[in-house]
């Protein structure tokens with residue numbers, strides 16, 4: 179059911195005076211998580227910007243119980259926490275909130291293990307496409323061509339496609355979302371919260387500091403990632419694959435905005451704006467991504483994904 183903006187809680191979930199930068203997508207996203215799931219949530223946050231925004235008890239910047247955990251252990255700590263709550267008869271949503279580094283690099287082993295065991299947790303990767311908290315170093319989710327402090331001339335490899343890797347774990351729920359479309363993200367969280375088992379949401383989180391844009395543009399850049407076709411919005415639910423209503427029209431290249439509209443707003447791409455051969459590589463990446471999405475849609479629009487990836 180579509181989210182009614184007026185019916186969303188206006189409670190302060192992110193406290194004033196916290197440590198996030200202006201225009202921070204992580205504090206925006208955390209607010210949406212609580213607006214979607216309410217107070218029945220315990221967050222598990224490995225090292226990253228959000229563990230700084232979270233602050234130190236009793237003066238936390240986030241109005242929710244949080245387990246702060248080592249960088250590599252988000253999904254395993256959440257698995258144990260959920261098991262403990264089950265033993266105590268407490269029905270909390272245990273939600274991992276981990277960065278792209280904490281998800282696709284150092285936390286990947288724990289994530290893959292928890293997904294394979296079908297642990298009853300929600301795992302959200304807040305993807306700002308670099309290790310922001312330690313000074314904008316590249317991660318495996320930094321996209322091709324992007325400047326970081328460890329890729330001065332632009333990254334040479336494409337982004338690791340973590341949501342698709344999670345689809346091939348045969349988990350119950352995988353979705354992509356962005357802080358650019360909060361109601362889409364909130365709807366997905368609410369749907370995920372009604373499913374038992376392992377659920378994964380990938381949240382694209384444009385970061386003004388690391389991507390080098392004006393802090394007023396966070397939501398707009400998230401929307402442009404979708405409108406240029408760079409970031410398809412989809413849901414994979416119990417073996418069924420579907421494109422999200424907001425992003426469906428960008429399957430057709432005729433409906434997409436040129437990728438330059440997205441790149442030109444971000445200082446991290448400044449060095450390649452006058453290099454058509456570099457922009458072509460990003461356009462090819464978009465085409466290849468949609469080939470993959472198209473194949474998943476054709477194969478699993480009516481279900482069946484679970485039979486391919488799990489022995490029954």
Ligand SMILES: Cc1ncc(C[n+]2csc(CCOP(=O)(O)OP(=O)(O)O)c2C)c(N)n1
Pocket residue numbers: 204225226227228249250276277278279280281306308309310311312317
């Ligand atoms: C084992 C270990 N290695 C390195 C660090 C240092 N460290 C803390 S946060 C961080 C970057 C986190 O990046 P990401 O997961 O993308 O989250 P973001 O800061 O971008 O939100 C690093 C490298 C650490 N805490 N533990």
Ligand code: SF4
Pocket residue numbers: 197198199200201202203204205227306310311385386387388
């Ligand atoms: S560096 Fe980016 S993600 Fe980190 S607190 Fe600042 S705006 Fe938020």
Ligand SMILES: [Mg+2]
Pocket residue numbers: 277278279304305306307308309310
């Ligand atoms: Mg990051």
